[in-house]
Amino acid sequence: MHSFITIYTNSPHHQTFLAFVRTQENHVLNNYKISGDGCYILECRFQSNEHLDQFLLGLNEYANYKISIVLNKQMTVK
Template identity: 55%
Template sequence: MLDETDVRILDELSLNSRISMKELGEKVHLTAPAASARVAKMEDKGIIEGYTIRLNQLKMGFSVHAMIHIYLRSANHQPYLSFVKENSEHILHNYKISGESCYLLECKFQNNEVLDDFLTKLSELVSYKLSIVIN
């Protein structure tokens, strides 16, 4: 069970996972060793699964951000999953979902031409519905 201090620690780590234990402790009113011990305990319990970075896709040259609902034509998902693996440079997330569609792809593309090529190949395997992220 998480107490209020643990929640505050998680909030601070969510804002900046590179924060020093000294600074984290100051923000949540603990000593650096106490903050470090709480973080280690949450890591051991699996509450904190890892640390990551956020990338600015636009600054990396990916100006098209797309969400694609995937509708499989058969119960065999393997051809689609192989396509996802082969085209991982464009795929941010591949969510298996319930509801109207089977999967939700979150993708990035350098431009509309690259997106069109991706969709042409994808349409050989599945039906899809495309949404472009505006903001």
């Protein structure tokens, strides 16, 4: 399951969130710091809904989030 998770932190101190992300290398493909809607976007892959749920339970200790699930890849940009 391929997903993009927009992260919303409540604190200007992001160290604990970033430390959590570093422990999730098996799920997190990329971590982008962004401007606009949210603070970060995580690009992730999960083997199942259960793995996603466990990840989100841990993530919720550090930040709020909005998740978008990839349904289908439309094209590859070169």
